[in-house]
Structure formats: C-alpha cells, structure tokens
Amino acid sequence: MTERPTFAELFAGCRTSAVHLEMREVYEPADPAFQDWLSGVRTDPVERFRDWYDLVVATVARGVDVRRARIVSEPVTDYIRHEHEDTAALNVAAGERVRWLPRRAASDLALPGNDFWLFDDRLVRFGHFAGDGTYLGDEITEAPEVVALCRDAFEAVWARAVDHSEYRPG
Template sequence: MWQSAPPFGELLAGCQRSAVHLEMRDHYDDPDEAPRVSAWKSGYRPDPADRSTWWRPWLDMVSDTVARGVEIRRARVVSEPVSEYTNYLYDGTFANVAAGEQIRWLARRNASDLALPGNDFWVFDDRLVRFGYFSGEGAYLGDDVTDEPAVVKLCVDAFEGVWSRATPHEEYRI
C-alpha cells in the first residue's frame, strides 16, 4: 500500500535492525544546507577535530539509532568526474561516518547493468520503503512510503547490488 510518509524521525525511531539509503542524484538543492554549501564553495572546511563545527541534529539521530543496534548504510551512485555538489558531499562524509553510518560510493558507469528504481529511497528493516522525489534542479518535492512486497524486494535488491560493487568511503577517491 502506498501512503504519505510519516516524519523521517519516526521511521528511523521505529527501525529495529537496518536502514539503508540509496542516493542517485549528482545534485540536491536543500535550502537548509545552502549556507554550508556556500561556505564550502568559499573554501571553508570543517575541522574533524572540532566537532562543534560540523555536528548537526541529523548526526545525533544517526548516532542514537546506531547506539540502539540499528545498522545504517548509505550508498551513493555518482557520475565521474564528480559534480561540485558531490565533491562537497564527499568532503563532509567524515561526519556521517563519525555518527555511525557506513557509506560507499559507486561510479554510475559501474551501475549500468543494475536494475535501479527511478528515485532515491530508504528501506527500513527490509519491510518499508520511503521514496524521495526531487525536481530536475534537485529541490525536494516530497515522499511516500510503501510496504508492497515486490517494491520492497526491488529496492532491497537494488541497494545490495550497488553496495556489493561500491567502494567504502575511506577507500574512495574523487
């Protein structure tokens, strides 16, 4: 059944074992992130040794979830050479890793023979999928969730296919 998605925090709070996220865009236009992107473009880089410069509420949520025993994995399918925005994401990924996420990167050219859904998604406990929708310019348009078994299987298989080919963040070079 397809329905409007509850708040993301509720989905993560209800998670018992795993939450996986597949990102397939080369640019996202998040107004809340715009100041950090702008600062990055101007040369600012957060100091990994100074947590106060980069820790955010999202990272608290991830850290708390991982502390409950939930595995959080994120895979990013990216065009190479990478976009400026992907370079920004790469430079900040240390924060996600510090919070407990496992992150891998896959060059888009290495995903050509994988069946991937048309939208980014999260899968919670291999039972519920949350699709996120974005405009061509990367603006967030909304999301919905489904627990339809065929859709869940498609997304689980797609994520695992990407994950098995992707390079762990600590080894990936842009």
C-alpha cells in the same frame, strides 16, 4: 486518515536496518552549507547537521545497521565533492557505513527511479527532487514488490561499491 511518519519517527521505529541509496548529482543547491563550501568557507559538518548526527548515533547505538550507498557520475559535481569531504566527519563518525559506486559500474543494475531509504526491509521512503536537486517531497510504501526491488537494488550496489575510506572522487 493516519498521518505520515516523520523521518525521525521512521528511524526511531527502526529495529534492524536503515539503508539509503543516493543516485543524484546534486541535492538542495541553495543549501547554506553547500553555498559556504563553494565560497571556500569550511565549517564543522557535525555542528551544521547536529540533528542528523545525533539521530544516526542514537539509531546505531540501538544496534541498527545504517548504510548509505552513492552512485555518482565521474568526474563528480561540486556538490558530490562537497558531500565526499564531509562524509567521514559526519556520516561515518555517526556510525553510518558509506560506499561509493561510479555510475559506469552500475549500468547493468536494475535500479528504482528515485533515491530511497529502506527501513527494516519492510518500508520504503522515496525522495522526490526537481531536476536541479530541489527537494519536492517524499512517498512511503510497504508494497512487497517495491520493498524487494529496493532491497535487491541496494544490495547489488553495495556489493560493487567502494568503501568511503578508499574512494577518491574522479
């Protein structure tokens, strides 16, 4: 049995595109960065998430298009407000392109049941979370019909979503 690739290995092997669709209202509620934010403590997100920042910078430097789309309910949760505040300094500064789509504008889109990363239009990594946002694990597939579903869903969301620089959380 072959070992599953790590997230860093998936990025390292990526040649053209890595796209991420997020559809949850909260992720990892016990995360110290979020807990600090709730307490009013603001820190440099790059310093907190240096590994992620460096991974994206290196990936984009190789010519890989890294995009992230977030479907959010409005009014947004505290967690989404926290994410929004850090997005320019962390994700966008690293080279990701990020867009936001209010959930009410996604009602007629066919979406998979879980958040995912799609690498090079060939491999999908689904993230599984508990109802409270606690990470439970992931699932990887290269099934062509799943890849097509995720590609089409992401592109449909991306076409409607608002660039991070213009999105104001409702």
